[in-house]
Amino acid sequence: MSECVLEEIFIKRSQQKRKTSPLNYKERWFILTNEKLAYYDFDPEKGKRKGLRGSVDLEKIKCVEIVQPEPNAPQDRIYAFQIVYDEGPLYIFAKSEKVRAQWIKKLKEMVRFNKDLTQKYHPCSWMDGVWLCCQQEVKQAMGCKVLDGKNGFSFKPPGRRVSRKPLPPTPTEETPGRPLPPEPPGPPVSMTVIAQYNYTPVAPQDLELRRDEEYTILDKSDANWWRAKDKYGKEGYIPSNYVVKTEEGLERYEWYCKNVNRSQAEKLLKTENKDGGFMVRDSSKTGKYTVSLFTKSGGEPGGSCRHYNICTSSQNQFYLAEKHNFTTISELINYHQHNAAGMVSRLKHIVSNRARPPSTAGLGYDMWEIDPRDLTFIKELGNGQFGVVQYGKWQGQHDVAIKKIKEGSMSEDDFIDEAKIMMKLCHENLVQLYGVCTKQRPIYIVTEYLSNGCLLVYLREGLKQAPSTVQLLEMCKDVTEGMAYLESKQYIHRDLAARNCLVDSNGTVKVTDFGLSRYVLDDEYTSSAGSKFPVRWSPPEVLLYCKFSSKSDIWAYGVLMWEMYTLGQLPYERLNNTEIVAQVSRGLRLYRPKMANEKVYSIMTSCWLEKAEERPTFEELVLTVQDLLYELQ
Structure with a gap:
């Protein structure tokens, strides 16, 4: 922190x-x-x-x-x-x-x-x-x-001599001056980090990372790939999401599991099946933390999970039991590893999700053109708007999804120009674009592979048991956070729906195909009068005027939430596209699903306000969903 x-x-x-x-x-x-x-x-x-x-x-x-x-x-x-x-x-x-x-x-x-x-x-x-x-x-x-x-703000960089020449007059409204030049950057400051994961170089300019070893950061100009030096003096680029500052706290500890929600924590703990197995995870409220603990002493067959919020006292100390306050969370965990102090058990066994590293923005630094000879095609996953999608391997070891772009389905040159920018979008709730193969036809788009596949199919067929209210809201939160990141980068998705989200092996939902609809050449898809146009996910201003914005994505998100809480039903299933355009424009909205309570449905309806400017932002939706999750837990 x-x-x-x-x-x-x-x-x-x-x-x-x-x-x-x-x-x-x-x-x-x-x-x-x-x-x-x-x-x-x-x-x-x-x-x-x-x-x-x-x-x-x-x-x-x-x-x-x-x-x-x-x-x-x-x-x-x-x-x-x-x-x-x-x-x-x-x-x-x-x-x-x-x-x-x-x-x-x-x-x-x-x-x-x-x-x-x-x-x-x-x-x-x-x-x-x-x-x-x-x-x-x-x-x-x-x-x-x-x-x-x-x-x-007047600033004099240290060590500089101040010029004795008179300063020019300050511009006024009547005689506006030229924009002031940017202040010179300060001297570069090196930073020491610790590797959380091993990283094997895939490009000549990359640097190997060995877990738990320290590295000195030399350059952070690329947000996703930092230039670093190891203890032997060797330099190269490393993925920035594989390391953490030495002075920062929880990421350094094996028991801290970042980006794990309640449902995923319970799955990990029950799979480990050790009495006293525990982890510390982010609470549903930003800046808060929760201790999740597995116990076999509760009388439930197969054991049960308990969740304890880490509280903060008025003196800014941390505690689980009020009489036992600590300056840091690590001190608190160390104490409760030896003393139950009000919990169902002491913290006996660390359960971690560190085995699987996060996706990197590209397979290596500045790698966006991928040699198709490095790809192995293993099985077909499906057939989408642009062509066949296959599961495969890159260089025989990295799982990837490969989209073979059907010729004539995409404005290829425009997409290729955009691909370098899209690769820099990196978030745990976005499907990562790894690179493209453009030297042959058809071109390939290579992305992160998610083993549980399409969210829509997962809702209809992939859930082993009926999801809880908390689990569904956690999945909604995943999408909200991915879209809030896109919103912060001024990216409009244009086709947000359950079919354009994927689910990983842990049940985390990630948004995919963001912005790709701009490159579709199919008139049936690009025209709001076309039968392939996503009418059921579109607000009035898109249906009537083709006016896309982050607020039209908000509308689509409300429909996606509805898909989640109906386990993949078709929105307005009894209406055709023409009827939907007419009735939505006159105020028709989707009904409340049985699995959604009034508070969840109120989030959906806030996304469907007729005036686009009155709809919330994704940043606001993140806070709303977090608050509701906190209440449910």
């Missing part, structure tokens, strides 16, 4: 409400780290921080400035400041001028090298559809006041 730089209880104004009212202002516990600014629910009576409500990555911040008080503002909303990023301005109200100044200074210092710092800002707030300072009615309108310097 990142070290806390500052923390404070502030009043935050909602960014989503269209009209301003007293209900829009709520106390939130803000925590600033080196990577992000996060804010949480706050219990004033117990003085405790609760669930995560949202966060802003520091690298996305464009401006940090004070805000003039709102008209007739009460005393507790006098000292306002704003954080401007892609989503718009985040308005925060400090309790004093001193606290506001401290936070603004620290934030400006931390974001001073950001690429997209703005030159102008709005000194007053956006309220009830208008900027109070300049009366513009477009929320994305450029600021009306020029900042004194780059984001209002």
Whole structure:
């Protein structure tokens, strides 16, 4: 976990409400780290921080400035400041001028090298559809006041001599100056990491990783492949998701299983079948952790699993049993490995999911063109929009899925140009694109292979027993997080549905074929009047005007949730495409599935609001699903 730089209880104004009212202002516990600014629910009576409500990555911040008080503002909303990023301005109200100044200074210092710092800002707030300072009615309108310097921050790099030449005058609104040049980057700082998995080089420029050994990072300019040096002085590229900083905590420990949900934890523990088998996993609430423990002493045949949330005291200490508090989670686990202290058993045997490493962004650094001679075709998996999909091996050892693109089905040149960019999209809930074979026809698309196949088939035929409410919601959460990542990269899927998601051996759902519909050449598919067009997953603005956006993906996600909770039924099964277009445009919506409670159905219906701008974002859906999972568990 990142070290806390500052923390404070502030009043935050909602960014989503269209009209301003007293209900829009709520106390939130803000925590600033080196990577992000996060804010949480706050219990004033117990003085405790609760669930995560949202966060802003520091690298996305464009401006940090004070805000003039709102008209007739009460005393507790006098000292306002704003954080401007892609989503718009985040308005925060400090309790004093001193606290506001401290936070603004620290934030400006931390974001001073950001690429997209703005030159102008709005000194007053956006309220009830208008900027109070300049009366513009477009929320994305450029600021009306020029900042004194780059984001209002004057910085002198250490060791530099200050020029005695007079500074040019600051640009004004009447005589706008040229954009300020970017600040020079600071000196490169090496970082020490520990390998969590072995990695065998597949390209000459790669570096071998040996699990639990330390490496020095030399270059992080590529987010997915870092240049590193081992203890013998050898240099090369390594997958960044195979290592963890030495100073960071839980990833270093065998008992920590990242990206494992409750259902998957129970499966792993029951497969191990050892009394006292345990793991620590991420809770459904971001930033929280859970100890999952298997016991044979509960009287249930075959044993049972118990789940204990790791709590935080008002002194920021961790505990499972209130009388036993610890400074770190590792100290807590060490104690409970020797003492049950209120649990059904002490923690006896570590159960880990570390055997299977995560997918890498490409099979090796800067490898995107794959030699078809390195591919072995083993069996056919299915026949999709673009042609046959087969399971195979790359270089005889790596499992891959290979799509043979049927000639004439795709705008190949456009796709090939895009493939390099798509390969850099790397997330545990996206099917990883490994590379392409473009030197022959048909071309091949090579991706990660997921053994449980298509989600739609898995829902209809692959589940060994009826899924629980928690299991279905965990699968929805997987899709939400993958789509939130795509949303953050300004990627629109355009064809999100259960048929375009896959399931791995652990039951994790991953989104696939994102953006590929742009390259389809079939008129029946690309025209909303065509019989192959995904009408059943499309909102009114797509059906009527072919207007795609992240909000049309939100609509499709609601339909995908419906598919999950009906175990793969066809949406609007009694209607044809023409009837669907007419009736959805008039307000028809899918009914509530029997397996979905009112709260789950309310998530679906929020995705089906007629006005696209009123639908939630995927980032908001992640928080909503997390909160609901937390309630169910």
